[in-house]
Amino acid sequence: MSRGSIVFIDDEAELCAAAEEWLGVSGFSVSSFTAPQRALERVEPADIDCVVTDVRMPGLGGIEVLDHYRAVAPDLPVVLLTGHGDVALAVDAMRSGAHDFIEKPYDAEHLVAILDRATERRRLGRELARLRQAAGGVEIEDRLVGLAPAMVALRRSILQLANIDVDVLVNGETGTGKEVVARALHDFGGRAKGQFVAINCAAIPETVFESEMFGHARGAFTGAAGERIGKLEYAKGGTVFLDEIESMPLSLQAKVLRAIQERSVEPLGTNMSRPIDVRFIAASKADLKAESEAGRFRPDLYFRLATVELAVPPLRQRREDVALLFNLFAADAARRFRLPDTGTYCLPPGLETSDWRGNVRELRALAERTVLGMVQRGMGPSDGGAGGSLADRVARFEAAAIEQALRAANGSTADAAERLGLARRTLNEKIARYGLRVPGASVR
Template sequence: MSRGSIVFIDDEAELCAAAEAWLGVSGFAVTSFTNPQQALDRVDPTDVDCVVTDVRMPGLSGIHVLRHFQAIAPDLPVVLLTGHGDVALAVDAMRDGAHDFIEKPYDADHLVAVLDRATERRRLGRELSRLRRAAGGAELEDRLVGLAPAMDGLRQSVLQLADIDVDVLINGETGTGKEVVARALHDFGARSKGQFVAINCAAIPETIFESEMFGHASGAFTGAAGDRVGKLEFARGGTVFLDEIESMPLALQAKVLRAIQERSIEPLGSNASRPIDVRFIAATKVDLKAESEAGRFRADLYFRLATVELAVPPLRQRREDVPLLFNLFAANAARRFKLPEAAIPQLPAGLAASDWPGNVRELKAVAERAVLGMTRPSAAQERFLPAETLADRVARFEAAAIEAALQDAGGSTAEAAERLGLARRTLNEKIVRYGLRAPADPVR
């Protein structure tokens, strides 16, 4: 499988041949051009993961190449190859949308690292575009979003079970999306034309639980002026979703167990049994087997529900999905708040490695706050952002030291590099990485 599809543009044929050889060995599929106009005429941006182009070429410059692809494919990463005198131009180009720049003569391993980042960005961009196009669509991937193996396995299980009329117990921490899984089981199965009735077992007071679940006959209690259909009967032909079932009082669990076993109910105040045609899906955030063994949950109800169990993975076990989900939530928030595309932020540094105790729900809240510009957390919001790592502190110190050296050198990167004991190319890379720029001529 290719590491990515690369277009390499340079007017020097030897450089093109060397790039094709090295990148090909590294696993990339490479097409090179010595004539930039030919590249613009022949390259279909939908088939490409990244464009690498020299800045100074006869005819069309690399900046023209960048602007061409920005106009027809804004999400296609373009990497610029620059000489020493073009660093300032490349920095400006990055602010205008270039993905990165590499100073000649470049290190081949560094080029590969830059291309890996670019192709990953392209992959995430394509996935986000697909999700946007499919908004409201019926594809399971649009419901259970994620590229992690655990999510792929979960989607396969949902598709396998959707048409099988078996009760299911869904396990997962708060915020992982257990109800989304339950709705997918309903919507992609034969019961999709029936009702999906969600019942939060922790939210219904015990005094009215039987009436809500089983219904009641007229006169069953004071105020019961007429017959009322309960939620289980209302869901006929569809699905009943029992959320937070571990919160159901023990006294009521026996009555729910009977309804599940017999597929029939007796409304409050009635002697007549009524059949119910429903599928039961339950969800819990605790180990229900351990709860049953401890006597806090009926063991017979647990075994009746747990014919099939599905586990929804926490976000910390699928960290590769964090950037994708963040981008999706941020884009959705920007549309909902009627903000321009430019308001969609990048994932704040360090957040991908967070433990995410609130899981997908927490990530969504973080993305929405980022879209609204609330990037600095209040004391109550600190738990949503990871503590500053050692790498963060080193980077902050390094950026401040470079900025001070540039000021002391009057903007000369050559002099600043000498003061800092760095190679000039290394300094230029760090200037771009930290968003710095010399106040005067940056390449003297």
Template sequence: MSRGNIVFIDDEAELCEAAEEWLGVNGFSVTTFTNPRTALQRVDPHDVDCVVTDVRMPELSGVEVLQHFQQAAPDLPVVLLTGHGDVPLAVEAMRGGAYDFIEKPYEADHLVAVLNRATERRRLGQEILRLRQAVGGAELESRLVGITPVMDTLRRSILHLADVDVDVLITGETGTGKEVIARALHDFGSRSKGQFVAINCAAVPESVFESEMFGHARGAFTGAIGERVGKLEFARGGTVFLDEIESMPLALQAKVLRAIQERVVESLGTNKPRHIDVRFVAATKVDLKVESDAGRFRADLYFRLATVELAVPPLRERREDIPLLFNLFAAAAARRFGLPERQAWPVPATVDSSDFPGNVRELKAVAERAVLGLGRGAVKDAAAASLPDRVARFEAAAIEQALREADGSTAVAADRLGLPRRTLNEKIARYGLRVPA
């Protein structure tokens, strides 16, 4: 399988031949053109993962090539090949939509690395588009977003279990999407026409827990002026989701266990058991086996719930999904706040170093702040900024000063800063710095 379909445009035939040979050895499918007009006539942008073009060519400039492909396929990455004197032009082109630029003469391995990132971005954009086109959000992939193998396995397990009338225990850290999975098990199965009743066991006071769960008869206690159907019975034909089940008081776990085992409930103030037709899905952020061994959770309830267990991975164990999730959250936030949408939202640099203890929920908050301009680059008191923000500002200022002192020469500036030239170019693009002409 090809690592990506690349179009390489340069009026120097020798460079085209060398690029085709090296990129081919590294697993890319390459089509080269020495005439940019011919390339624009023959290339279908929807069949390409990245375009590499020289900036200065006799027929058309690389910027004109960029503009053509931007109109034809805005999400297609275009990489510019530049000489030293064209670096300011290339930086401006990146502000206008170019994916990256590489300064000649370049190292072949650096070209491969840039194209790896570019093709990944292209496929990410196509995955985002596919998810956005999911009709009414009905596809499971639009709810449980992710391109990592672990997410693909999780989706397959949900689809397999959705129509199997077995109780399920979902385990995972806070913010990983356990309720999303519970709802998917309900919506994609035969019980989708019934009620989905979510109960947060940590939020229901112990004094009213039995009444909430099992219902009560009129006069069962002071203030019970009428009969009330409990949540378990109300969910008839559907699903009961017991979230944070580790928070359920021990004294009540035995009663819930009986309801799960026998599928019957007895309302407070009555002696008549009533059958309930429900499926139970429970969720926990702790290890219930450890809790049961320690006597903090009933072992029999744990074993009853753990017939089938679905483990949801934390976000730090599927980092490849972060750009996709970030873009989906950012796009949704832009729509909600009435702000202009973009084809792709730049992921803040601080995201790469975060372990996301709040998982997907935390990433969503980060995306919303970025859309509102409250992330890196926002106008705020420097003393209140995070350490990564302050480091980034210092680095950008140091690079800007070095470029001024070097009269715009990235080679001289890189030497003074003790950086490889390509690293400096990447930082110039990342911070959106102007290179003095």
């Protein structure tokens, strides 16, 4: 399988040949062109993952190549090859849509690293476009979004279990999407036509628990003016989702266990058992096995529920999905708030290594704040104060120091790098990362 499909444009045939050989050995599919116009005419943007083009070429230059692809394929990454005198131009071009730039003579491994990031961005863009087009669709990929191996495996397990009438225990931290998993097990299985009844075990008062779950007869207690069907019986032919089951009092766990084992309920005020045809899916953010060993959860109920266990991965274990999810949530927020959808949203700086303790729910909230313009530069969802985390404060200081050095050097990246004690390549990468403008730079 190809690492990515690359178009390499440079008017020097030797460089094209060397790039084809090295990138080919590295696993990329490469088409090289010494004539930029021929590349634009012969290559279909939908068939490629990235364009690498020299900036200075006779006739059609790299900036014109960038402008062309920005017009016909805005999501296609374009990487610019620059000489020493073109760095300011390339940095400004990045602000206008270029994916990255690399100075000649370049290190081959550095180019491969840039192309890996570019092809990943292209892949995410395609997946995002597919998901937006399929909004409201019925594919499981539209419900449980993600390209991380853990999410691919989770979707596969759900589809395998959906039509098997076995009870399932879903484990996962708060905000990971346990109810989404439960609904997918219901909707993609044979019980999809029945009711999906979600019960928050932490929200039902103990005094009315039996009535809510099992129902009651008329006159069963003061105020019971008529017969009432309980939630378990109401879900006939469908699915009962027991959310936050770890919070259910021990005194009630025995009653729920009996209903699960016998597949029957006995409404309050009656002596008759009624059969229930339901599938039980329970969800917990706690380790129920450990809870049962500690005496805080009934072991027999745990073993009855845990015939099959599904683990929903936390967001910090699927970081490759963060950008994709952030864009989806931001686009959805723009629609709900009736605001313009910019098409592509950038995660606020400093959040690439966030722990995401609130998981997908935290990321969704951040996307909504971003769309509403409430996220300020350098501030994330867990700043812990107006100054932000240490990493955020260091990033802001570094960006300000680089801006000051560039102004003092009148835009000369060589002089600024010397003032800062950095290699020019390192400085150029930081300028691009922080989106800084080099004084005197312009894009044709």
